[in-house]
Amino acid sequence: MKTNYLISNKYKIPGWILLIVGLITGAFLITSEFESDLLEVNVLAIFNGDSLFSDNEGFFKIIENSIVDEIIALCIIIGGLMVGFSKEKVEDEFIYKLRKDSLVWAIIFNYIVLIIMIVFIYEFTFFNVLVYNMFTPLLVFIIRFNFLKFKS
Known part of the structure; x- marks a missing residue:
């Protein structure tokens, strides 16, 4: 069976690691409502609409944001794709x-x-x-x- 969309089986274990780490840290973040300034960096926002009276509202703005939740989401998605679409x-x-x-x-x-x-x-x-x-x-x-x- 020829399946062009599947990746090599060697990505399954790193995928499981990313997925499990993402799910555990995501569950911790949700249940504890943890807010961290640890990874607060300047990022490019395609649209920033924090409030109606903000000077920094609009398209393509550099804002300061904690990227912890983005890293967790990427771990879940990338790990899940690696697990789900690795060959057996x-x-x-x-x-x-x-x-x-x-x-x-x-x-x-x-x-x-x-x-x-x-x-x-x-x-x-x-x-x-x-x-x-x-x-x-x-x-x-x-x-x-x-x-x-x-x-x-």
Whole structure:
């Protein structure tokens, strides 16, 4: 089975490390509401709209921002992509079918959850739902694919 979109199997372990570190530090950041000035640096913001009365509002502004949450999100996304789209040691038709079915299942599950959240969650809390929703398709795909692979 020729799969052009899969990367080498050697990226699976570094992917798991990035994903697990990202998930653990992300959970810590969310539950503790930790604010750090440790990695506060000047960054380019494509649009900055902190407040209506800010002098620094507009497009392509240099702002000072803590990049801890961005690093955590990148760890989760890059690690998840490395885990989800690394070849298995034996990449055959069965694994291909499990991968495809898991991906379809994850997307359907993701949008069902999103529909429910659109109906029942409002205001700024909905923004948090959208942030978490950015990770759910990838995480559900990885969980479902590995569960089906383990089960068989």
